[in-house]
Amino acid sequence: MLKRLNQNFAFHALLLGLMLPTLGHADGLDGANTAWIITATALVLFMTIPGLSLFYGGLVRVKNVLSILMQCFAITCAASLIWLICGYSLAFTDGGSMNSWIGSLDNFMLGNVMEDTLAGDIPESVFAMFQMTFAIITPALIIGAFAERIKFSAVLIFSCIWLLVVYVPITHWVWGGGWLQEMGLLDFAGGTVVHVTAGTAALVAALVMGNRKGFQQHAMTPHNLTMTITGAGMLWVGWFGFNAGSALAANGDAGMAMLVTHISAATGSLAWMMMEWVKYGKPSVLGIVTGMVAGLGTITPASGFVGPGGALIIGFTAGIVCYYATQLIKQKFKIDDSLDVFPVHGVGGILGTLLAGVFASAELGVFSGQGYAEGMAMLAQLKVQFIGVVSVLIYTAVITYVILKLVDMMVGLRVDAEQETYGLDLSQHDERGYDL
Numbered sequence: 541m542l543k544r545l546n547q548n549f550a551f552h553a554l555l556l557g558l559m560l561p562t563l564g565h566a567d568g569l570d571g572a573n574t575a576w577i578i579t580a581t582a583l584v585l586f587m588t589i590p591g592l593s594l595f596y597g598g599l600v601r602v603k604n605v606l607s608i609l610m611q612c613f614a615i616t617c618a619a620s621l622i623w624l625i626c627g628y629s630l631a632f633t634d635g636g637s638m639n640s641w642i643g644s645l646d647n648f649m650l651g652n653v654m655e656d657t658l659a660g661d662i663p664e665s666v667f668a669m670f671q672m673t674f675a676i677i678t679p680a681l682i683i684g685a686f687a688e689r690i691k692f693s694a695v696l697i698f699s700c701i702w703l704l705v706v707y708v709p710i711t712h713w714v715w716g717g718g719w720l721q722e723m724g725l726l727d728f729a730g731g732t733v734v735h736v737t738a739g740t741a742a743l744v745a746a747l748v749m750g751n752r753k754g755f756q757q758h759a760m761t762p763h764n765l766t767m768t769i770t771g772a773g774m775l776w777v778g779w780f781g782f783n784a785g786s787a788l789a790a791n792g793d794a795g796m797a798m799l800v801t802h803i804s805a806a807t808g809s810l811a812w813m814m815m816e817w818v819k820y821g822k823p824s825v826l827g828i829v830t831g832m833v834a835g836l837g838t839i840t841p842a843s844g845f846v847g848p849g850g851a852l853i854i855g856f857t858a859g860i861v862c863y864y865a866t867q868l869i870k871q872k873f874k875i876d877d878s879l880d881v882f883p884v885h886g887v888g889g890i891l892g893t894l895l896a897g898v899f900a901s902a903e904l905g906v907f908s909g910q911g912y913a914e915g916m917a918m919l920a921q922l923k924v925q926f927i928g929v930v931s932v933l934i935y936t937a938v939i940t941y942v943i944l945k946l947v948d949m950m951v952g953l954r955v956d957a958e959q960e961t962y963g964l965d966l967s968q969h970d971e972r973g974y975d976l
Contacts (some may be wrong), residue, residue, distance in 0.1 A: 558687055570661040576790035578667050581782025584673035588680050589616055591778050594771030595829075596684055599879050601701075602763040603963025604688045605973035611692070615680045615699050623672040624650060630704075631680065631711040632671065640719040643712050660788060667818065670785060675711075676735045679703050684879030685742030686749045686953075688760075689960050692968040693951045701943050702741065705937055709818045710737055714928070724916060725928040729786035731841020731893040732932045739886015740936040742877055744870075749953055753960050765825050772829035776805055779836045783843040793878055797843040804855030808835020811859025827863075830884060834862035837888035842896035842909075849907035850899030854892060862887050879891035891927050897925035 593612040597605045602786065619627075627951045629647035636644060647653065650668060659667035679699040683690075713720040714733050725754075727733060752760065762768060787794035812831025817823045838858035839851055846854065865883035869875050898904075901918050902911035912921050947953060959967035966972065 548685070551692070568658050568661050569663065572615065573660075573789045573791075574662045574666060576794065577662050577670055577785055577788060580785025581664070581666065581670045581673055583778045584670070584677065584785065585616075587674070587775055587778035587782060588612060588677045591771050591774030592677065592680055594767050595775060595833075596687065596768065596771070596879055598764040598768030598771065599684075599762045599826075600687050601760060601963070602973060605763060605964055605965065606971055607634035607692070607964035607968055608683065608687060609973075610969060611683045611695050612680050614692075615683070616676050616698055618696060619676045619703055620672060622700060622833050623668075623675050623742045627670050627703065627708050628671065628673055630708045632668075632716045634717065635712070639717055640722070641712070642709050642718075643716055651882050657760065662788065667788070670788075671711075674730060674734060674782075675703060675707060676736050677704070678707050678730075681734070681738035681881060681885055682741045682745060684881040685746045685877045687878040689752050689954055689963060690964075691952060691955055692964075694947050694953045697950060698745075698943060699974060702940065705943070706737060706741065706939050707733070710932055710935065711958060713932075720928050721930070723927065724912075724921070724924050726845055726896045726912075726921065727841045727893060727923065727928065728844030729783045729840045731837075731889045731896065732928050734737060735837045735840060735885045735889025736893065736929060736932050737936045739882045739884075739889055740933050741940040742881035743875070743886060745942045745944060746875050746877040746882070748948075751874070752878065753957060755876045756870075756874065762826060764813070769825055769829055772832060776832060776836065779840075783840055787844060793844055794849070800846055800848060800851035800854075801839055801843050803848055803851040804835040804839035804858065805832045806835070807852055807855030808832055808838065808859040808862075809821050811835075811856045812863050813859075815860060815863045830866075830880065831859045834858045834888050837885050838862070838892035838895070841889065841893045842899060844910075845896055845900035846909035847899070847907065848894075850904070850909055854895050854899065857895070858888055858891060861891055890933070894922065894925050897922040 589612055593609050596608045596612070599609055626645060626648060628650060629645050630643045633643040633647045635642050653668060655663070657664040680703055683695060711733050712718045714725060714727050715721060725732070739792045753809050779801055780798050784794040784798035787797055809828045809832040812834060813823045813828045816827040835855040835858045839854050842850070842854060865887040866880050869877055869883050898918065899907060900909040900912055900921065902908050946954065953969055955964065
């Protein structure tokens with residue numbers, strides 16, 4: 541009898557123990573939302589390594605493939621530590637009297653983030669990590685502009701400073717309670733924060749760095765499009781975490797963001813492919829994957845506000861406008877933005893942020909979105925969107941230029957002509973991408 545009582549006691553004690561975690565977090569934590577954002581966080585990190593690494597790596601010449609992979613990997617590591625030390629705190633902590641512009645250091649080293657600390661109804665540790673992945677991919681996007689000619693030391697120094705003085709303040713403006721958020725800017729997942737900043741910085745960097753040796757004199761074709769399309773597929777899948785995860789919940793907003801993201805990517809791919817097919821008589825693999833990225837980047841700011849019909853138009857517009865932007869930048873202005881960061885991400889981010897102000901309207905029939913906060917009219921919303929784009933673009937351009945000049949004085953930006961000729965893999969890392 542005593543033995544049976546002990547067994548019953550042990551069973552109920554075990555059952556109570558299993559229930560305690562649920563009971564202890566009943567004051568706000570949502571398990572389903574938490575599980576989704578953990579998954580989305582992994583998807584966004586997957587976008588940078590291996591997604592962006594392989595996408596960019598296949599686009600450069602064989603002598604520079606390791607340099608691109610190394611830059612993506614190193615930026616991932618460095619940005620993570622900066623976010624830990626002060627980036628997250630400055631972006632998402634209340635800045636008191638300076639809150640319109642920047643947060644505070646009250647959460648230095650994530651000192652206030654505990655196991656039971658919540659951000660909404662998910663652990664703040666999960667929210668901080670999710671936002672960290674955005675801070676990782678944004679400076680990583682920029683490297684496509686100065687690929688094949690920059691010193692590795694310059695990449696690291698530039699990326700770290702840029703993350704702190706460009707990305708972090710703008711993140712606070714838009715998502716951390718700053719002045720653009722207060723104004724009502726619609727940027728669901730990073731049209732201004734990620735794509736306008738990275739694209740603008742890329743254009744400035746390409747201008748400051750100068751063109752690659754032999755630009756428009758010798759063919760500089762991608763060395764491995766198989767690698768590029770593999771990376772493109774990873775980007776497409778990872779982008780669902782990027783956009784749908786920005787709902788910060790497992791709900792209808794996340795579901796719609798995922799749906800419109802996919803529609804825009806597919807439409808952008810086909811639109812770009814058709815533009816090339818008409819012009820050159822054949823569709824290209826490079827064209828269809830670039831159109832996909834254009835569609836993804838352009839829908840990003842609008843993804844939580846528009847419906848499927850709006851996404852169709854946004855993706856179609858992205859494929860055409862970004863295609864012409866690449867022609868304009870390289871052919872007319874002869875700017876060597878090596879991997880088309882500004883015409884795809886910068887132009888796409890600008891276009892998507894503005895179109896979010898159109899297709900968020902609830903008055904467009906099958907092209908309607910969710911409507912504006914507080915009943916704001918379309919023209920008023922478009923004014924806010926325009927102010928957001930212009931302010932982010934100007935701030936990014938000016939500060940990026942200053943940082944590049946500072947880095948040039950510190951370590952020099954560009955490898956010498958001989959090092960550029962035999963490639964960054966050997967000159968910067970003393971290794972080869974392939975040894976066949």
